[in-house]
Amino acid sequence: MDGFNLYYGCLKDTPYRWLDIAALCRLAVPGCDIHRIKVFTARVAGSALDPSKPDRQAAYLRALRSTPLLTIHFGYFQQTRVRMATVTPPPATVEVWKTEEKGSDVNLAAHLLADGFRNDYESALVLLNDADLAEPIRMVKGLLRMPVTVLHPIRSGRARSVELRKVATASVVIEPAWLAASQFPPVLRDSIGVIHKPASW
DSSP: OBHHHHIIIIITTSTTOSBOHHHHHHHHSTTOOOOOEEEEEOOOOOOSSOTTHHHHHHHHHHHHHTSTTEEEEEOEEEEEEEEEEOSSSSOOEEEEEEEEEESHHHHHHHHHHHHHHTTOOSSEEEEOOOGGGHHHHHHHHHHHOOOEEEEEOOOTTOOOOHHHHHHOSEEEEOOHHHHHHSBOOSEEEOSSOEEEOOTTO
């Protein structure tokens, strides 16, 4: 699962951000035994407008880690100064900070292939809507003869990736009802102590 693809695809500005990924997977592929869940993300930084963002993410990552068989794999954010063109004429450029999340899609592809070659799964459920992953999915199907279901995190009105639909064994859109039915309880416990759902969520 690509964490930021999921968040920006169908969770941002919704009441469903306290999402139990394992529960969502069971709804998406009923009857399947979940062997392993891998989440690919990066640690966020606070900002002047939202200084508590890292605290909310840390609480959610703790909640995810309380799920058996789930592991979290981190990429990173890269910030660079770039010049970009303005939209409003007359033509001009401005210098801006460009922030990019790096590594999650590559890490997901690497694990999908490596786990497949190790026969660590019989079929894969890949949660994202990024066409960049079409080639590794095609390889798993073609070289390893393993089925791959793509679970698309998209809001109403947005389209599934055409490339992913072409290569996937099955292509499924996350239903809003699944998100509502797959929430962690407001209070959880792990080996450290109590985990509270962020108040602003």
